[in-house]
Amino acid sequence: MAVIEETQRRGTLLAIEEVNERGGVNGREIVPVFYDPASELSSFGRYAKQLLIADDVTMIFGCYTSSSRKAVLPVVERLNGLLWYPTLYEGFEFSPNVIYTGAAPNQNSVALCQHLIKSYGRRFYFIGSDYIYPHESNRIMREAIQKHGGDVVGETYLSLHARRRDFLPVMREIRELQPDAIFSTVVGDATIYLYQSFADANLNPKTTPIASLTTTETEIRAMGFDVGEHHITAAPYFQNLESDSNRIFVNSYKKKYGDDEPTNMCAEAAYFQMHIFAKALEATNSMDPDILRPMVLGSNFDAPQGRISINPLSNHTDLWTRIGRANRLGQFDLVHQSFAPVQADPFLTAY
Amino acid sequence: MTTVPAALPPEMTDIDIVVATERDGSGEALIRDLQRTRNRIRHIWPIPEMLPADTDVIFCDLVPSLAARLPWLPGAPKAALVALISPGMRIDLDLLRKTAPEAILHRPFSSPAILSCLLLARSRFTYERRLRGRLEKLDGTLRAMRSIERAKTILMKARNIGEDEAYGYLRAQAMRQRLSVSAVATKIVDIGEPAG
Numbered sequence: 001m002a003v004i005e006e007t008q009r010r011g012t013l014l015a016i017e018e019v020n021e022r023g024g025v026n027g028r029e030i031v032p033v034f035y036d037p038a039s040e041l042s043s044f045g046r047y048a049k050q051l052l053i054a055d056d057v058t059m060i061f062g063c064y065t066s067s068s069r070k071a072v073l074p075v076v077e078r079l080n081g082l083l084w085y086p087t088l089y090e091g092f093e094f095s096p097n098v099i100y101t102g103a104a105p106n107q108n109s110v111a112l113c114q115h116l117i118k119s120y121g122r123r124f125y126f127i128g129s130d131y132i133y134p135h136e137s138n139r140i141m142r143e144a145i146q147k148h149g150g151d152v153v154g155e156t157y158l159s160l161h162a163r164r165r166d167f168l169p170v171m172r173e174i175r176e177l178q179p180d181a182i183f184s185t186v187v188g189d190a191t192i193y194l195y196q197s198f199a200d201a202n203l204n205p206k207t208t209p210i211a212s213l214t215t216t217e218t219e220i221r222a223m224g225f226d227v228g229e230h231h232i233t234a235a236p237y238f239q240n241l242e243s244d245s246n247r248i249f250v251n252s253y254k255k256k257y258g259d260d261e262p263t264n265m266c267a268e269a270a271y272f273q274m275h276i277f278a279k280a281l282e283a284t285n286s287m288d289p290d291i292l293r294p295m296v297l298g299s300n301f302d303a304p305q306g307r308i309s310i311n312p313l314s315n316h317t318d319l320w321t322r323i324g325r326a327n328r329l330g331q332f333d334l335v336h337q338s339f340a341p342v343q344a345d346p347f348l349t350a351y
Numbered sequence: 352m353t354t355v356p357a358a359l360p361p362e363m364t365d366i367d368i369v370v371a372t373e374r375d376g377s378g379e380a381l382i383r384d385l386q387r388t389r390n391r392i393r394h395i396w397p398i399p400e401m402l403p404a405d406t407d408v409i410f411c412d413l414v415p416s417l418a419a420r421l422p423w424l425p426g427a428p429k430a431a432l433v434a435l436i437s438p439g440m441r442i443d444l445d446l447l448r449k450t451a452p453e454a455i456l457h458r459p460f461s462s463p464a465i466l467s468c469l470l471l472a473r474s475r476f477t478y479e480r481r482l483r484g485r486l487e488k489l490d491g492t493l494r495a496m497r498s499i500e501r502a503k504t505i506l507m508k509a510r511n512i513g514e515d516e517a518y519g520y521l522r523a524q525a526m527r528q529r530l531s532v533s534a535v536a537t538k539i540v541d542i543g544e545p546a547g
Contacts, residue, residue: 045424046424048424049418049424049425052425052449053418053419053425053449054418054419073426074424074425074426074427075424075425075426075427076426077426078425078426078427078451079425079426079448079449079451092490092493092494093490139540139541142540142541143501143540146505347493348497
């Protein structure tokens, strides 16, 4: 998981640097305290405890997987910290001690499903990593597919530590079942093996793409631009977006981390949530979550993806729905986007 | 010396208690009073690096390192905690907040204080555990309700039946398979069609 988590760290650091460069918050510098749980689940709770108890920190920024968020949750709830969680996830959660800045299923899965059925066909194959997010996310996707008259013809889960060879039987099955699209909830380093195995098996992404909510510019670069080409991702943000705020973000990111380093939805959410925090802190001048939270809820921000706001009903973010198709340059060409930010509906009450 | 009431509330009976404080006169009195409740008392001294988790209540000195010695993560306590405070000790409110004991007890310990602290700690702890359990259940129910709604729709479409009939089918299947209605519904949603 290191590669993708690193992009969240970079987005966070870049925003902190920007805030500090323009004089900090009310004249004071933001100084981050870092721990690297090394994707080890038990370390997340331990470090959260360490941050809130020994380091006197009240705001935690981070966590990529749902399992890591769930490990930190009881700690921030008991000690009344605030976790800023910049990752898309499967929804069905609301904690007053979390600000959710990644997409909820109604902001990505639903539109993705409609797009796939319209453009590729009704027969889906599911492949996922074996942990909470893929299982829950697939349940929601299946529901959306069935609602639109589609069918799930096959489903496989592989370990988070799956190797290249583990994908061979999957490709065989895909060849036999001939689905119209593959919905992948494979995350982390295994993502690369999935797409590469797909290419090695001579499957055609133009007619049968892998569609995902987690495969970003970063994973595409790691697998090879040619391997990623034509595959589909739904996300609130792509590096390719045309806007002033995105141009600034991409330029500063590349200046800091190198011209070859792509931005992605994880870096973007990590970046804008830190700016939202700084804005709220400027107004309240207090790190007390009970004072800061009301200032955060309902606030707006011109994020690289466009204007977004933190929904006070759910602590989730009203984000843009976008679907991109990877091109030869490892970037996503937009094939669909919402007219306005889509209200977060983590419990799918309106679907 | 006070006598322990003959009938103790259920929170105070048949429990394991760990006492981690020096066995001076006051400590001795604490242990003796707790023993009189006819519960199982274990004395540990000095305070171990990690306090034991296999107990119902921990009486422990409020030392600066207490948070690190608790065998659980904040928000997931495994036992009720009573912090023991010595006379003349500067009270560290931040430490108190971070260790989140259910009760505090001041030296020298008096029997009424010991008994009331034990009761308060236990009843607060069990009450919070019930609330946490209820929240967990609520989360589950929320998902279950969604599954049941979805399963009903699937059944109504597949068999061309009404809502009540669809729910009746779910209930009948649940009875037959000895599963909850929501488990049957989840299965149907997962497979995408009515089973059996």
